[in-house]
Amino acid sequence: MMRAAQKRGHAVFVALQENIFWHKDVAAHATRLSLADNDEDWYRAHETITEPLKAFSAVLMRKDPPFDMEYVSSTWLLSEAERQGAKVFNSPRALRDHNEKFSISEFSRFTVPSLVAREMGELQKFIDEHKTTVLKRLDGMGGTGIFVVRHDDPNRNSIVETVSALGTRSVMAQRYIPEIREGDKRVLLIDGKIVPHCLARIPKAGESRGNLAAGARGVAQPVSARHREIAEALGPMLAGRGLLLVGLVVIGDWLTEINVTSPTCFREIHDQTGFDVAAMFLDALERRLA
Numbered sequence: 001m002m003r004a005a006q007k008r009g010h011a012v013f014v015a016l017q018e019n020i021f022w023h024k025d026v027a028a029h030a031t032r033l034s035l036a037d038n039d040e041d042w043y044r045a046h047e048t049i050t051e052p053l054k055a056f057s058a059v060l061m062r063k064d065p066p067f068d069m070e071y072v073s074s075t076w077l078l079s080e081a082e083r084q085g086a087k088v089f090n091s092p093r094a095l096r097d098h099n100e101k102f103s104i105s106e107f108s109r110f111t112v113p114s115l116v117a118r119e120m121g122e123l124q125k126f127i128d129e130h131k132t133t134v135l136k137r138l139d140g141m142g143g144t145g146i147f148v149v150r151h152d153d154p155n156r157n158s159i160v161e162t163v164s165a166l167g168t169r170s171v172m173a174q175r176y177i178p179e180i181r182e183g184d185k186r187v188l189l190i191d192g193k194i195v196p197h198c199l200a201r202i203p204k205a206g207e208s209r210g211n212l213a214a215g216a217r218g219v220a221q222p223v224s225a226r227h228r229e230i231a232e233a234l235g236p237m238l239a240g241r242g243l244l245l246v247g248l249v250v251i252g253d254w255l256t257e258i259n260v261t262s263p264t265c266f267r268e269i270h271d272q273t274g275f276d277v278a279a280m281f282l283d284a285l286e287r288r289l290a
């Protein structure tokens with residue numbers, strides 16, 4: 001993304017969460033980077049400037065989960081920056097409102113049976129009914145804190161206690177989708193439009209999670225008719241809320257997650273298909289700023 005911006009003549013600056021502050025203006029200590037082609041040694045840092053965020057053409061918020069209180073604080077600052085005239089993507093309000101796991105609830109016609117609860121009894125009832133179940137924390141990424149549990153698993157109670165921290169943390173329970181064997185499909189939406197290739201993330205042998213961070217293999221594939229159907233229903237709504245970049249996760253025919261914090265897979269798709277996802281993103285961004 002940064003390389004694509006540089007290629008078009010944009011100056012690229014980077015600020016971490018701790019480099020953003022409010023004192024009348026919402027401003028940042030931002031360091032200018034130049035990007036190299038070398039993936040091992042990929043940038044040079046230049047001068048650091050202190051400027052209001054509204055002085056930049058656009059601010060791209062990209063922070064991985066955990067979605068914790070510091071994350072929320074950053075979105076408060078970015079919302080105020082927006083009020084002052086900064087152009088922030090994804091929209092800080094949408095980032096706050098839109099939990100990556102729970103937000104599938106709005107689109108339940110595309111999901112398998114799912115539950116979000118804190119009470120362990122509710123989670124247990126769901127497992128009794130649906131047998132093999134996936135339990136996930138609401139605030140994670142990269143497959144952390146995700147369990148597959150069978151109704152007759154000898155560790156079932158312990159898993160429920162662990163993932164819900166003894167009923168003090170909200171958990172999503174979801175019916176297990178066996179098509180995960182063929183991988184989960186990361187389908188990207190850029191300003192509501194589907195990227196024509198998805199990335200199938202195929203779990204490594206003996207692993208149930210299709211996250212690249214959990215050793216899965218990423219294979220680019222054309223998007224399917226079902227992917228287009230889901231994308232056409234969600235795309236315009238999500239784009240209308242200021243979600244310029246969204247990473248849907250589809251397993252088999254079913255939507256399992258809507259990633260908005262820092263969707264990836266641009267590189268894998270570009271390298272394997274030649275389709276320049278970052279250029280599509282920059283086109284959409286420049287259109288929003290025009």
Ligand SMILES: Nc1ncnc2c1ncn2[C@@H]1O[C@H](COP(=O)(O)OP(=O)(O)OP(=O)(O)O)[C@@H](O)[C@H]1O
Nearest residue numbers: 134141142143174175176177184208209210211257
């Ligand atoms: N309902 C399900 N059925 C089968 N496997 C599932 C299901 N839900 C999640 N998984 C497995 O867990 C993995 C991670 O799930 P999910 O994408 O929801 O979480 P994540 O940690 O936020 O991932 P990411 O960082 O890629 O957004 C999936 O790749 C898949 O292997």
Ligand SMILES: [Mg+2]
Nearest residue numbers: 100141257259
């Ligand atoms: Mg996620």
